Amino acid sequence: MTVEFCHAKLSALDHPLTALFVDCDSFFASVEQHLDPALRGRPVGVAPVMAESSCCIAASYEAKAYGVKTGTRISDARVLCPGITIVESKPKEYIAIHHRIVEAVEDCIHVEQVLSIDEMWAWLPFNLREPSTVAKIGRKIKDTVAKEVSPFIKVSIGAAPNKYLAKMASKMRKPDGLFLIESKDLPEVLYELKLRDLTGIARRTEARLHAAGIHTIEALCQAPKNLLHGVWGGVLGDRLWHLLRGDEIPELVSARKSIGHSHVLPPEHRHPDKAWPILCKLLHKACERLRSHGLLCGALTMQLSYLRGPAWAPEIRMPETDSTLRLMHLLDRLWRERPEPREKILQVGVVLTRLIAHESHTPELFQSFVAESMEQPKARLRHTMRRISPPRRRFLRCSTSSTRA
Ligand SMILES: [Mg+2]
Structure with missing residues (x-):
């Protein structure tokens, strides 16, 4: 790398691992493959209703390999992946499996908060923050989900000094990932990501970042706090600046009523x-x-x-x-x-x-x-x-x- 960083390490503080994030891989499609052996190893798309005008709310990894994603129209999915099987979603089954996965994770570490049907996170107590210990917990979660719920439902696990980075870590080695972002690896470990991979950066924010001369995660990480404050037009930019440095900051509660x-x-x-x-x-x-x-x-x-x-x-x-x-x-x-x-x-x-x-x-x-x-x-x-x-x-x-x- 030719770019010099006189302050390459984002934070002078060595933040320990405090958050562990669990994200199920292609959750609805995996549940379908769990329920129906004929679907295993095959491209599967899940639709809320069986109509060509409807869109996929999940795609199995076999379908993703053909470019089918969440949001792809069913008719387009059939063009992208001619062998795809489209199944109608089964909300009751997904919710039942969701509860079993939460229980399985809870057997390994206390679940701090369930964030959605396929995401949850755990706060790591003081005695469980060594990277080797965290990796062991991650592997235990995977084994427990496979044993207690289904070997066909995989989870990706990330751990980091804060929940935000832990979520990023869980997405960086999918599927079936286990990835730790340690303080000593910041910021370089994030450079493989694109701006849009970060939670909180959608199309319009990305355009504003480009207008501010920021086109990469590397540039984002090196940008001064006041620049991010300006791009976000407020404290959301300041928050991201801190989160990328591994700082733990309280959840944002709106003062506006x-x-x-x-x-x-x-x-x-x-x-x-x-x-x-x-x-x-x-x-x-x-x-x-x-x-x-x-x-x-x-x-x-x-x-x-x-x-x-x-x-x-x-x-x-x-x-x-x-x-x-x-x-x-x-x-x-x-x-x-x-x-x-x-x-x-x-x-x-x-x-x-x-x-x-x-x-x-x-x-x-x-x-x-x-x-x-x-x-x-x-x-x-x-x-x-x-x-x-x-x-x-x-x-x-x-x-x-x-x-x-
Ligand atoms: Mg997921």
Whole structure:
């Protein structure tokens, strides 16, 4: 390597291994291969519904070798991999196996937190931080899962000085991996990754990093903290700077309590048919703000003040989301349930509450995994909608008020 690092080691402190991350490999597809011997060693795609327009929510490693991934349309998967077998997902089976895997890991080390249907992590106590000890625990977990659950379901295990890096480590030697990121190996050990491999770097963040002259993990690791702060537009950049150095930092809890917008309607917009599009725009705007802060919301309140009669402000709760489409669906539901559907409306508003930082989010088991997989086309749609939406200054300029914590 020709680049000189006068401060090649990212941290002066030698951080011990404190986090162990367990990630099942191609979980749904592996469960299918466990359940049906005929599928073992063969390319398998799992679909939420049996339709060519549907998409894979998992692919076996044999299918991945042909380029089939989570999110690949079934019709495309058949072109990429003509021998592929598509099976319909079996959520109950996946959840049952999930619980058995958690139990198996718990037999080896206490599970600190289950993060999704195929991910969990454990905090390593003081007496279990030697690399050889951690590797032994990792091998024990693999053996126990194979013995107690199924030899056809493999787990990849990573350990590092913090949970973030442990998750990265679990992904760096898939499938059936066991990889430790030790403090002494930082940052070089991360250089094999691409920017998008890091949790927290999606397409738009990657574009901002490129604009800041950062094209590789090496450049990212050497970038000063204030540069990352600028790229992320806040503390998320500072957090990543610390996490890449192996620092343990508390989970981000949002100080913001709510994001909302309301609008007093002029007389010509008080008919419900005219008020509804304005309410929708308010929700779109709130969702944009939600995402710009890196937050998810767990509750939506719709506020209606009638020209006559009492105001109505129902709340609906849901698994945390930042999806405009999902929230629009819920808003539509509340709107249809409103009392006095013909009454004129004086003011409309939306408030998003139960906010949580994206990285602190624990997805619901099967349901949200599927939702996330199905989210990819929706994310593209959102991006397109943003591009075609009118400039902000044309939008409810005069009397929109925002609700902040
Ligand atoms: Mg996995």
